[in-house]
Amino acid sequence: MNTSEYKRFLHNCSKNIDNSKLELLDVNDIIHSTFDDIDKLKLQASKVRQKFLNNIVDNLLLFEKNVTKNKANVNWCLSYDDFFESLIKLLNRKKIKNVNFFPSDFSEELNLNNMLKSEGISFFSKENICSIYEPLLGIVDTGSLFSIFNSIFEMELIMDSKYKIFIIPINKFICNISDIDIFTHIFSIYKQNYSFPSISNIFTPNSNETKSETHIFIVDNGRSNLLSLKEQRKSLCCINCGACKKVCPVYQTIKDIPYDNSLTGPIANVMLPFLENYENYRHLSFNSVLCGNCSNICPMNIPISNLIIENRKYFFDFKMMDYEDNVLFFSFKKFFFNRKIMNKRGWLKRFLLRKVLPKSVKKQIQLPRFSKKTFYQIKQKENKDGL
Numbered sequence: 277m278n279t280s281e282y283k284r285f286l287h288n289c290s291k292n293i294d295n296s297k298l299e300l301l302d303v304n305d306i307i308h309s310t311f312d313d314i315d316k317l318k319l320q321a322s323k324v325r326q327k328f329l330n331n332i333v334d335n336l337l338l339f340e341k342n343v344t345k346n347k348a349n350v351n352w353c354l355s356y357d358d359f360f361e362s363l364i365k366l367l368n369r370k371k372i373k374n375v376n377f378f379p380s381d382f383s384e385e386l387n388l389n390n391m392l393k394s395e396g397i398s399f400f401s402k403e404n405i406c407s408i409y410e411p412l413l414g415i416v417d418t419g420s421l422f423s424i425f426n427s428i429f430e431m432e433l434i435m436d437s438k439y440k441i442f443i444i445p446i447n448k449f450i451c452n453i454s455d456i457d458i459f460t461h462i463f464s465i466y467k468q469n470y471s472f473p474s475i476s477n478i479f480t481p482n483s484n485e486t487k488s489e490t491h492i493f494i495v496d497n498g499r500s501n502l503l504s505l506k507e508q509r510k511s512l513c514c515i516n517c518g519a520c521k522k523v524c525p526v527y528q529t530i531k532d533i534p535y536d537n538s539l540t541g542p543i544a545n546v547m548l549p550f551l552e553n554y555e556n557y558r559h560l561s562f563n564s565v566l567c568g569n570c571s572n573i574c575p576m577n578i579p580i581s582n583l584i585i586e587n588r589k590y591f592f593d594f595k596m597m598d599y600e601d602n603v604l605f606f607s608f609k610k611f612f613f614n615r616k617i618m619n620k621r622g623w624l625k626r627f628l629l630r631k632v633l634p635k636s637v638k639k640q641i642q643l644p645r646f647s648k649k650t651f652y653q654i655k656q657k658e659n660k661d662g663l
């Protein structure tokens with residue numbers, strides 16, 4: 277990006293800050309007209325998700341125990357490759373060549389569509405032998421799966437399949453079925469933006485059922501990298517409602533394409549460097565104006581803006597930045613932490629800053645304009661005047 281492109285980008289972002297404020301008002305209107313105390317609901321929802329994450333290993337094992345009691349099969353997949361291998365093995369074993377496939381965010385992340393095509397599996401079978409679907413949440417204490425369907429037809433197609441295959445990432449679970457009503461409300465408002473629930477369903481495999489089989493693929497695909505980080509692990513509470521995208525001025529400017537990934541928007545800025553790799557996705561953590569709209573709207577109370585700052589800190593602390601960025605921040609630090617320099621006049625500071633910065637950096641950024649007096653000088657004057 278050259279300087280004029282960058283300026284245009286910033287200009288568009290600032291235009292979209294106003295638009296996103298309107299969007300925020302719209303969404304907030306719907307939310308406040310539906311819930312008496314939305315903050316309480318958000319707090320409850322985030323506690324429920326954190327409760328699962330804080331003890332994720334035991335909870336997942338308990339889910340497996342409860343679901344296998346009902347004769348469902350659980351497949352654990354660490355990576356995309358594991359998942360691919362296990363799924364194809366299962367389809368081959370059962371001689372399945374046609375499936376009813378319902379694309380979702382996670383199936384896109386796993387590139388499932390192309391993967392099935394490359395194996396010669398065709399979509400939409402009339403016989404309704406096999407369906408592949410991503411539920412919204414797994415429920416640990418009952419070994420159930422919670423889903424929202426677009427139509428009765430879609431629900432029947434999945435529920436009546438001989439082989440029901442569910443894929444779910446390791447983080448999309450809650451511990452207790454009694455908490456599910458919080459999420460039905462949240463999904464209906466935040467995900468689809470209307471105030472009544474669409475067709476929701478809780479499916480618990482039945483051990484007496486002999487005519488059908490249930491196979492559940494629980495996939496990690498990089499999420500355990502986030503689990504090991506105290507702050508960033510909060511991003512795993514995300515339920516992919518997409519509300520943060522609607523109110524993000526940067527996302528409204530750049531949209532999906534620059535991400536080159538199925539996960540996009542503010543939460544992707546936090547997660548992708550850890551789910552994918554630092555080299556190609558680290559820059560996303562700098563892809564934010566930190567307006568805070570995303571944190572305000574998030575129904576899971578994820579402090580997205582703070583996590584973006586945490587990522588930046590992480591990359592500097594672990595020396596993962598490019599040479600140029602390191603030089604830039606080292607120079608800024610040296611400059612702005614020097615009280616003598618900071619007390620100089622505004623125009624002189626600008627002049628000195630221009631001297632300090634390397635040419636390559638100067639080309640890329642706009643130098644800040646300094647105010648005439650610093651807070652320190654104003655405070656000193658106030659003290660002197662006895663104010």
Ligand code: SF4
Nearest residue numbers: 514515517518520574
């Ligand atoms: S981060 Fe929050 S607002 Fe954004 S998609 Fe996830 S749950 Fe929704």
